[in-house]
Amino acid sequence: MAGSAAPHTIARPVLAFVSYETAYSPCGGISAVLARLPNRVAAAASMPTVVITPFHHRLPKTATLDVSWVGQCGVNFDGRLVVVHIHRHSGPAPHYFLRPEDPAFFAGMRHPYDVDGATLQRDSLFFGAAVWRALATIAPGARWTLLLQDWETATVALACAGQTSRPRMFLTLHNSYDCVAPHSRLRDAGFAPHACPGETVLQRALGVCEWPVFTVSDQFARDLVEDPFQSQVLAPHLAPLLASRLVGVDNGPFTDLAVPLPLLEQAAAGSPEALLAWKREKLRGFLTALDGLKPGDDRPLWGDLAQFRRDESPLFVMAGRDDCRQKGYDVAARAAELCLQDDVAARFVFFPIPGDEGLPGLEFLKQLAGRFPQQVLVFPFRFAEGFLNALQGATCGIMPSLYEPFGMANEFYLNGTIGIGRATGGILQQIVPVAQSRSYNPAVASRAARVHPAGLAETGFLFRERDGLHSEVDDWRGLNSTEYLTPGAPFDRVHDRLRFALYGSMVDELAGALRDAVDLASSPTSYAALLTAGIRHIQSTLSWDRAAQGYLRYV
Structure with missing residues (x-):
């Protein structure tokens, strides 16, 4: 598919990932997937x-990309x-x-979604219409199969609804976000809303797209229809439609x-000393990076570099x-x-992207660092020279995700x-929990x-709030209402x-998992085991080639 090739030289059929963000316009997990999966699918298909995506002209990675004009x-x-x-980018x-x-479209400054809600809805609808029109220019006469990523590109299905000839389309959900799509708004935009009934983009798209609907982990497919946060709070309008379709x-x-x-081979053979020495060397590298850090308005460090402990206590x-x-x-x-006020010997380093x-x-993290300057540092900027x-x-990485x-x-x-993680979604699959631990409660088990x-080898700590809370939903x-954002509220x-x-309950169970990890750190041999x-588990269960085959099995 050379950019200057004559249209009739383009082969058919053609498979396209349609995504609102890519490695050239990153924001979250979708861009990380799009940086890897299409290439593996291309090799196997x-x-x-x-890949078809908007040109986010205000994002440097997009604006400076080497592209050729196709049409x-x-x-x-x-x-x-x-x-x-x-x-086209080769x-x-x-x-x-x-x-x-018109430069009003796709004008996010920090990332593709960095616009108000009405503008994102407009741009997403426009992108759906543009993809439908662009297919004939990219590959005239091709038999297209489109893999639509989340609601922002599910709009392609709405644009194609009612057409006598349309591509095969499959939907991949990286989360359950959705957007209202009123009949009047679609009609004004030039769509045929009667051909895709529903109240939201995803409801309408599901009636046009093929079976199945994909998600990015087996457990998240379950969570979308079983987990109360997903099925009763975030996306109750989707759960009945997805129950029989998710893969x-x-x-x-x-x-x-x-x-x-x-080092791993030596550790597996019962000699973890070299592996642990490698970790200590990396920790010294982080502390050296701290010595060279000069905080400023663009690098607002929270905490006290002079007071932060440089001892052997566990680092999270x-x-x-x-x-x-x-x-x-x-x-x-x-x-x-909770741990630090009980004098648990631990240090915490947070790298939040606002x-x-x-x-x-993130003021609560600033307050935490102020209260515990010897044990907490917060870097609310990209501290590239120190993060890795x-x-x-570190002793452990923490993932306390609500989903x-x-x-x-x-x-x-x-x-x-x-890893320490809440027992939800892909985290549940990636960590095999230690059964003899505070955090291994019935909800985790x-x-x-x-x-x-x-009998699977244990790899880390999972935690989960207690089941059966009468106030759960x-x-x-x-939690989802975020009342603290109400004007006048603290x-x-x-x-x-x-x-x-x-x-x-969620907090208490995580505090227990942190204590479990502190105990583990006192036994270097157990930690290395x-x-x-854990490394073996990840290598044996996760593979981009396997993921590519998982999609190709259906498309």
Whole structure:
């Protein structure tokens, strides 16, 4: 599919990943998947495989990309004709970027979704219409199969609804986010809403797309229809429609093995000294990076570098973009506070990427670092020179997610660190819990038994709030409502959520898991055994080639 090739030279059929974000316009997990999966599918498929995505012209990675012009198409949208230019970036799975002449579209500054809700709805609907029109220019006469990623690109199905000839389309859900799609809005945009009934984008798309609907882990497929937070709070309108259609296709790992293989072989043979020495070296690298750090307005360190302990106490790391309804930074902060006020010997390092609430939304972490300057540091910026060494030198990485489609526990293990995670979604699959631990309660045990065969080597710690709380669903609604964002209310996520029994139980169980990990750290041989087992588990269960075959089995 050379960019300058004549249209009739393009082979058929063609498979396309349609995504609102990619490695060239990253925000979250979808971009990480799109950086890996299309290439593996291209290698395994018997058809050309491409990626179709918006040209987010304000994002540097997109704006500076080497692309060639392929052609253009006209898109009738909101009562006017918008010209869209199609650009191609070469690779094993070539990327086709749709760039409207009107710069009001796809104008997010920090990431693709960095616009208000009405604008994101408009841009997503426009993208759906543009993809439908662009297919004939990208590959005239091709028999298209489209893999639509989340609601922002499920709009392609709405644009195709009612057409006499349309591509085969499959939906992949990386989360349960959705968007209202009123009949009048679709009609004004030039769609045929009567051909795709429903109240939201996903409801309408499900009636047009093929079976099955994919998700990015087997457990998240269950959670979408069984977990109260998903099925009764976040997406009750989807659960009945998805129950018989979901297929979980586990992602592959999001990083390569960083630990030298000989060290793992020695540890597996009963000699963990070299592996533990490697981790101590990485920790020293992190501390050296601290010595060179110069905080400023663009690097607002929270904590005290001079007071932060540089001893042998266990180090816990948490990282990723803050999302008050998903990530769980507040759960980790409160659990760390409970441990530290009881004089548990531990240190905590947080690497949050500020989300929609910005730095003010992370004030609870700033307060934690102020209260415990010897044990807590917070880096609410990209501390590239220190993060990897911190992760590789840490005792454990923490994932206290309120929900988790796939998760980064695999990245903990492949970087030489044991995982602690809430028993949900992909985390549940990636960590085999230690049964003889405080955190292994009946809620964890029952879920782990569904996922992990009996006798599987233990690899880390899972925690979960108690089952059977009478206020469970109401508490989830309360957590999701984020009342602390109400004007005039105290802007304190932790303080607001402590009134919910479910939240308190979640915090208590994580605090227990942290104590479990502190106990484990006192036995280097046991720690190394769990780590090596965890690495083996990730390597044996997660594979991008296997993921590619999982999709190709249906498409």
